[in-house]
Amino acid sequence: xxxxxxxxxxxxxxxxxxxxxxxxxxxxxxxxxxxxxxxxxxxxxxxxxxxxxxxxxxxxxxxxxxxxxxxxxxxxxxxxxxxxxxxxxxxxxxxxxxxxxxxxxxxxxxxxxxxxxxxxxxxxxxxxxxxxxxxxxxxxxxxxxxxxxxxxxxxxxxxxxxxxxxxxxxxxxxxxxxxxxxxxxxxxxxxxxxxxxxxxxxxxxxxxxxxxxxxxxxxxxx
Numbered sequence: 001x002x003x004x005x006x007x008x009x010x011x012x013x014x015x016x017x018x019x020x021x022x023x024x025x026x027x028x029x030x031x032x033x034x035x036x037x038x039x040x041x042x043x044x045x046x047x048x049x050x051x052x053x054x055x056x057x058x059x060x061x062x063x064x065x066x067x068x069x070x071x072x073x074x075x076x077x078x079x080x081x082x083x084x085x086x087x088x089x090x091x092x093x094x095x096x097x098x099x100x101x102x103x104x105x106x107x108x109x110x111x112x113x114x115x116x117x118x119x120x121x122x123x124x125x126x127x128x129x130x131x132x133x134x135x136x137x138x139x140x141x142x143x144x145x146x147x148x149x150x151x152x153x154x155x156x157x158x159x160x161x162x163x164x165x166x167x168x169x170x171x172x173x174x175x176x177x178x179x180x181x182x183x184x185x186x187x188x189x190x191x192x193x194x195x196x197x198x199x200x201x202x203x204x205x206x207x208x209x210x211x212x213x214x215x216x217x218x219x220x221x222x
Contacts (some may be wrong), residue, residue: 020092026109050076054085084113084123088130095135100144107153131162136158138168139178146175146209149201154208164214173193176216177204 053076060069070093075087087106094103110127117123131141142162145153154175158164165174173181179202210216 017154018169020032050083053081054083054089057086057089061092061096066093070097070099082113084110084117084126087113088126091130092133092135095133095139095141098136100148103141103144104148104150105155106175107156111156128161131157131160134168137170140166140175142166142175143168143173143178146205147178149179149198149205151201151205151208154205158209158212164209164212165205174214174216176209176214179205 053072057069057072060066060072064200069089073090073093076083076086077090087109091103091106091110094100094106110123110130114127115122135142135144140157140162142154142157142164143166145157162175164176168178173180206214206216
């Protein structure tokens with residue numbers, strides 16, 4: 001096994017090789033610092049391990065190595081770690097890689113962790129910052145939520161500060177207009193009929209967003 005290196009030894013940047021995942025029963029990460037393991041002959045704590053994993057994943061994301069970062073975080077999740085920062089970073093990766101189902105899983109996990117945070121507002125603060133993160137083509141979590149007609153996630157994003165008029169991509173789509181973008185001539189009509197299969201859901205999402213300040217003056221029938 002490779003030895004852990006200090007920041008100074010690796011030039012002040014997080015090490016990108018993934019720390020070996022230690023087999024153990026699932027535990028609450030709040031008490032992880034009480035568990036000690038040996039790695040490369042060096043005594044470390046589980047807290048040190050997860051801090052290194054998160055730092056390495058965040059650095060990988062910052063330099064565009066999304067798949068590498070994703071591997072690290074999936075391994076950490078499979079090992080039983082339950083740190084909200086894992087899911088914040090995972091959601092950013094999902095937005096960059098178009099892993100939409102995984103994005104909703106990450107958001108729902110964050111929702112659960114937020115409900116359990118007690119008096120610590122760190123989770124809520126991190127989620128609010130995530131809502132302004134731009135993924136592939138500049139989309140946000142709200143864009144993906146409206147596109148896939150996930151009403152509960154739309155509400156969750158808006159309640160955590162998402163910009164309901166945020167513009168993304170070369171088509172300059174908003175969280176409302178992205179539901180009407182023609183991705184195929186077989187899926188949309190010339191009158192602007194949405195390609196989605198659930199017109200009722202589209203109407204509900206559009207009306208909710210407009211009640212929250214979203215602008216859309218092109219589809220009076222909705």
